[in-house]
Amino acid sequence: MSPIGLIDVSSMMRSPERVPSAAGASGTDPAGLGGLDPSSLAGLNPSNLAGMDPSTLGGLNPSSFAQTLGSIPGVTPGAATPATSDAASIAGGQPVSFGNILSNAINEVNSKMQAADAAKTQVLTGETTNVHQAMIAMQESSVAFGLMVEVRNKLVDSFQELMRMQV
């Protein structure tokens, strides 16, 4: 276990939060849009997003949007900077995107479920009598899966919120 995992999760939990605020009623937080990289969204679930025209999303340039917002008085773009620097220090050189963080987290959930499955098999085949270890592994994977589902719900929410945006 590493502290990286915890930071991953916290940044994951923060990032989707911003998306609705950008697309929501205020519509003034460019950080959320900056964090929502269109390419990473397309890489997430191609089947769901296949109907979406990539050029439309590509036309939504986060940086120019941020500049436009910056010219509006009282609006300070770049609230996401602490999170991105966090993420950059985590990855240690490798390209950091929201999609990468998300897929890392999903891989961890997957490995947790595999560990739980292995522990369960070991108990059932009599290799070990550590029932509590298997139960703990199963509970942990269940909580991790719940977290993943919550993050996915947030993403879907923010996507739908974006789609509702007035053009």
Place this chain on the structure above:
Amino acid sequence: MMNLISGVNVTASALSAEQVRMDVVAENIANAYTTHGTDGTAYKRKVVSFESMLDPTGTGAQSVKVSQISTDSTPGPAIYDPGNPDANKDGMVQMPNVNLSTEMVDLMTASRAYEANLAVIRNARQMAAKALTIGH
């Protein structure tokens, strides 16, 4: 690997330790009337002792492990039973120093400690699950 249920490693180590304690109690109770142990003499009851160690996952917490299983060398009672193959020339048989009441109390202690640690895990899991409902 991320850890969503906090403190679970420490609690898991305690569960393993309590399991060992229960195993030792089971051995003592099973051998409460064994007059011919593996070394040829009456069975000597075993006592488990715990020690704390730094959590190997590096959280800085102290988990627990079984440091040693020692033998209680207190002499057991000698009863007069000349028909017993283990009786000495006076007809006295050296019985194990296992006291069933003591062992039952040990068993209850181990069982309750196990339950307490299970309660910790249950609550930690509930806390994590509750945290996931933030925003609902």
